[in-house]
Amino acid sequence: xxxxxTQNSTFPMPPPSPERLVITGWGCVSALGEDAASTWPRLIRxxxxxxxxxxxxxxGCRVTEGAEAPIPPINWLTxxxxxxLGRASRLALPAAREALEHAGLLNxxxxxxxxxxxxxxxxxxxxxxxxxxxxxxxxxxxxxxxxKTQSLRVATYQSQQQIxxxxxxxxxxxxxTILSNACAGGANAIGHASDLIRSGMADIVLTGGYxxxxxxxxxxxxxxxxxxPDLCRPFDLHRNGLMLGEGAGFLVLExxxxxxxxxxxxxxxLAGYGHSTDTFHLTQPAADGAPLERAMxxxxxxxxxxxxxxxxxxxxxxxxxxxxxxxxxxxxRVFGEDLSGLKLSSTKAAIGHTLGAAGSLEAIFCLxxxxxxxxxxxxxxxxxxxxxxxxxxxxxxxxxxKATLSVNLGFGGSNAALLFTNP
Amino acid sequence: xxDDLSILSxxxxxxxxxxxxxxxxxxxxxxxxVPENAHPDRAHPVAYVAPETLxxxxxxxxxxxxxxxxxxxxxxxxxxxxxxxxxxxxxRLGMIYATSVGCSxxxxxxxxxxxxxxxxxxxxxxxxxxxxxxxLSHLASELNTGGPVYSQIGDKSCWSNALRxxxxxxxxxDADSVLVIGAEEFExxxxxxxxxxxxLDRPYTRPFxxxxxxxxxxxxxxxxxxxxxxxxxxxxxHSLSAGVETAQRCLGKFPPEIPVCDSATGWIETVAQKTRVxxxxxxxxxxxxxxxxxxxxxxxxxxxxxxLSTHPSEALVVPYWGLSLQVGAALLSGAAF
Numbered sequence: 001x002x003x004x005x006t007q008n009s010t011f012p013m014p015p016p017s018p019e020r021l022v023i024t025g026w027g028c029v030s031a032l033g034e035d036a037a038s039t040w041p042r043l044i045r046x047x048x049x050x051x052x053x054x055x056x057x058x059x060g061c062r063v064t065e066g067a068e069a070p071i072p073p074i075n076w077l078t079x080x081x082x083x084x085l086g087r088a089s090r091l092a093l094p095a096a097r098e099a100l101e102h103a104g105l106l107n108x109x110x111x112x113x114x115x116x117x118x119x120x121x122x123x124x125x126x127x128x129x130x131x132x133x134x135x136x137x138x139x140x141x142x143x144x145x146x147x148k149t150q151s152l153r154v155a156t157y158q159s160q161q162q163i164x165x166x167x168x169x170x171x172x173x174x175x176x177t178i179l180s181n182a183c184a185g186g187a188n189a190i191g192h193a194s195d196l197i198r199s200g201m202a203d204i205v206l207t208g209g210y211x212x213x214x215x216x217x218x219x220x221x222x223x224x225x226x227x228x229p230d231l232c233r234p235f236d237l238h239r240n241g242l243m244l245g246e247g248a249g250f251l252v253l254e255x256x257x258x259x260x261x262x263x264x265x266x267x268x269x270l271a272g273y274g275h276s277t278d279t280f281h282l283t284q285p286a287a288d289g290a291p292l293e294r295a296m297x298x299x300x301x302x303x304x305x306x307x308x309x310x311x312x313x314x315x316x317x318x319x320x321x322x323x324x325x326x327x328x329x330x331x332x333r334v335f336g337e338d339l340s341g342l343k344l345s346s347t348k349a350a351i352g353h354t355l356g357a358a359g360s361l362e363a364i365f366c367l368x369x370x371x372x373x374x375x376x377x378x379x380x381x382x383x384x385x386x387x388x389x390x391x392x393x394x395x396x397x398x399x400x401x402k403a404t405l406s407v408n409l410g411f412g413g414s415n416a417a418l419l420f421t422n423p
Numbered sequence: 424x425x426d427d428l429s430i431l432s433x434x435x436x437x438x439x440x441x442x443x444x445x446x447x448x449x450x451x452x453x454x455x456x457v458p459e460n461a462h463p464d465r466a467h468p469v470a471y472v473a474p475e476t477l478x479x480x481x482x483x484x485x486x487x488x489x490x491x492x493x494x495x496x497x498x499x500x501x502x503x504x505x506x507x508x509x510x511x512x513x514x515r516l517g518m519i520y521a522t523s524v525g526c527s528x529x530x531x532x533x534x535x536x537x538x539x540x541x542x543x544x545x546x547x548x549x550x551x552x553x554x555x556x557x558x559l560s561h562l563a564s565e566l567n568t569g570g571p572v573y574s575q576i577g578d579k580s581c582w583s584n585a586l587r588x589x590x591x592x593x594x595x596x597d598a599d600s601v602l603v604i605g606a607e608e609f610e611x612x613x614x615x616x617x618x619x620x621x622x623l624d625r626p627y628t629r630p631f632x633x634x635x636x637x638x639x640x641x642x643x644x645x646x647x648x649x650x651x652x653x654x655x656x657x658x659x660x661h662s663l664s665a666g667v668e669t670a671q672r673c674l675g676k677f678p679p680e681i682p683v684c685d686s687a688t689g690w691i692e693t694v695a696q697k698t699r700v701x702x703x704x705x706x707x708x709x710x711x712x713x714x715x716x717x718x719x720x721x722x723x724x725x726x727x728x729x730x731l732s733t734h735p736s737e738a739l740v741v742p743y744w745g746l747s748l749q750v751g752a753a754l755l756s757g758a759a760f
Contacts, residue, residue, distance in 0.1 A: 062543070134612075134619075135534065135535075139538075150619040153619070159577050167659060174657050177587075180575070192591075200594075201591055215534075216553070219542050220533070220545065223545035223547040223550050224551075277571075279564035282486070282557060411554050411556070412557055412560030414572065
C-alpha cells in the first residue's frame with residue numbers, strides 16, 4: 001500500500017517545490033452525464049439540458065427550470081448506505097471514485113490504494129436539502145424533532161459530511177479543506193491543492209467541487225431575478241440570466257515525481273493558478289473586469305506562458321448582463337487584438353451553473369479539450385458581445401494552441417484562473 | 424529564515440465584550456434563556472454578544488448596514504488585530520475565515536420568510552447575506568486588503584485547517600501576513616439540532632456562545648512575539664473509540680513535556696478525558712466551557728498566544744476537538760522558548 005508521506009504533521013515544512021503539478025485522473029457528474037466519459041461527447045455535440053425542476057417544489061418562483069443531473073445509482077453501496085447519503089454526496093462520491101479510478105488509485109475492491117489522501121474541496125450548499133427538511137419538520141406541529149429521521153438529518157446535514165462520506169466509502173483518511181468561495185470555489189479548491197503541493201505540505205491531493213440543487217439557493221437566485229426565463233445565452237447581447245445546475249467534478253493532482261514513483265499516467269499539467277478579490281460589490285463584478293484580469297495575468301505569469309499560448313478559454317459566462325460584460329472586458333485587455341487561434345465558450349449554457357462545482361467541472365473540460373483537441377461550442381448565442389464575437393467557439397472548432405484557461409468569478413468577489421497544458 | 428510563524432497580534436469579540444480580556448471570566452458572561460423552536464417550554468442558556476458592547480464604527484458603513492451579526496463580529500475582531508500592527512501592508516495581507524455554522528441567522532430567516540409568504544416573495548436583500556463568503560467579502564472591501572481570501576467551512580477543527588492554509592500562503596510567498604478569523608453567530612435552531620441528537624440533556628453540553636477571534640500571522644521570527652511552531656491536522660475519526668486513538672496520534676506529534684490546553688467541549692470531552700492528557704499536564708488556562716465552534720477554537724489560540732507573550736520561555740499545545748470529524752492541534756511557543 002502506498003502512503004502519502006506528508007499528511008498529518010504539516011509544519012515545519014520543506015522549501016516550496018519547483019516541480020510540475022500533474023493531473024493524473026478526473027471524474028464528474030453533470031446534467032449531461034453520470035461520468036466524464038459520457039458528458040464530454042454530448043458537450044461537444046452541442047447538447048444541453050433545461051427541464052422543469054423536480055427535486056424540490058418551485059411553485060411561485062418566476063423561473064421553474066434548471067439543469068438537474070442524473071443521480072448515479074452507486075450500486076457499490078448497500079441500500080442502507082445509500083439512504084444515508086444526501087444529494088451532495090450522491091453527486092460527489094461517483095465523481096471522486098471515477099477520478100481515483102482514472103488515476104489508477106482504486107483497487108479491485110473499490111478501495112483507494114492510498115491510506116492517506118489529502119482533499120481540497122469546494123461547495124456552497126453542502127447538504128442543504130437535509131437542513132431544509134430538518135427546519136421544515138421543526139416548524140410543523142406537533143414536532144417530531146427527536147425521531148430517527150430528524151437525528152439522521154442533523155447528523156448528515158453538516159458541511160463536513162461529504163468529507164466523511166468520501167473517506168468512508170472510498171476507504172482513505174487524511175486532512176481535508178472545504179472552501180466556500182461561492183462560484184469560484186471549485187477553481188480555488190484546485191488552486192489550493194496546487195499550493196499545498198508547492199509548499200511541500202502534500203504530494204498528492206484529491207480535489208474537486210460538488211453542489212446539488214436546493215430550494216434555498218434556487219429561490220435566492222430567483223429573488224434576485226438572476227435566472228434566465230428561457231435559454232441561458234452567455235455573451236449574447238440579449239442575455240437575461242443564468243440557469244442553475246448541479247454536479248460534481250474531481251481531479252487527482254500530484255507532483256510530477258510522485259506520479260513518476262507510482263508510474264501514473266500524466267494526463268495534463270496545471271501550469272498556473274491566479275486568484276484575486278473584487279471588492280466592488282457583493283453581487284456584481286467591477287465592470288472593467290480588472291480583478292479577473294489580475295487573476296489571469298497571475299496564472300500566466302506563474303505558468304511562464306503568454307496570452308498567445310492560450311487556445312481555449314472556458315469562461316465563467318453565467319449569462320447575466322454584469323458578469324459577461326466584465327469578463328469580456330477582462331479578456332479583451334489580457335488577450336489584446338490578436339485573437340487568432342483563441343476560442344472561448346461558456347459551458348454553463350449546456351449544464352447550468354453548478355456554483356461550487358463549476359470551477360472543477362470546467363477545469364475538467366479544459367483538460368479534455370487538451371486531450372482531444374476538441375472545443376465545446378458556445379450555445380444559444382446569436383448576437384454576441386462585440387468584444388468577444390470573433391472568438392466564440394463554433395461546432396467543430398479545434399484547439400490551435402498549447403494551453404487552455406478556465407476562469408471563474410464568484411459572489412462576494414472571488415476570482416480564479418487556472419491554466420492547463422498537455423504533458 | 425525561520426520556519427516559525429509569528430503571531431503579531433489578535434482581536435476578540437465575545438459575549439464578555441471585546442479584546443482578549445473579555446475571555447478572562449467566561450462564567451460571568453451574561454446568559455439569555457433561549458427556547459427550542461419545537462418545544463418552547465424547554466429553554467437553554469446562550470451567551471450572546473450584546474450589541475452595545477460592539478463599537479459603533481461599523482453599523483453605518485455601506486457593506487455592514489445589512490450585514491449579519493457574524494460580519495460585525497469579524498470586522499471588529501479583524502480591526503483590533505490590524506490596529507495593533509499599523510505597519511502591515513494590506514495589499515499583501517491574506518484573509519481566511521473559518522466557520523462551522525456561518526451565516527445561519529439570515530439563512531433561516533430567508534428560508535422561513537419565503538416558506539411563509541411564498542417563493543415569489545423571497546427577499547433579494549436577505550439572500551446575498553446568506554452566502555458563506557459574504558462576511559469575508561465585506562471585510563476585504565472595508566479593510567481594503569489585496570491578498571488571497573478564502574472562506575473555509577467544516578467541523579470546528581477546520582480552524583486548524585485554516586491555520587495550515589495560512590502557513591501555506593506564507594511559505595509560498597502568496598502573502599506577507601495573514602489574518603485567520605474564526606467566527607460564529609448563534610441561531611436558535613441549533614438547540615433543536617442538539618435536541619435531535621439527544622445531546623442537550625447530557626452533562627457535557629456547554630452553554631452556546633457566539634463571537635469571533637482574529638489572529639494576525641507573519642513569516643519568520645519577530646521580536647517579543649509568540650510563535651506558531653507546529654500544526655497537526657487531518658486526524659479523522661468516525662466513532663468514539665476511533666476518536667480516542669485518533670486524538671492520541673494527533674497529540675503524540677508534539678513533545679510530551681509541553682502542557683496541553685483544556686479545550687474540549689461537548690461529547691468529545693469524554694474522548695479528551697480518555698486521551699493521554701493527564702490532569703497534571705493541562706496548561707494554565709481553564710476551559711472556556713462554552714460552545715462557539717470555530718470561534719471557540721480561535722479564542723483558545725488567542726488566549727494561549729496572550730499567555731505566552733507574558734511567559735516567553737513557555738510553550739503550549741492547543742487541541743481543536745471537532746465534534747464529528749477530526750482532531751487538530753497547534754503548538755504555540757513564547758519568544759524565548
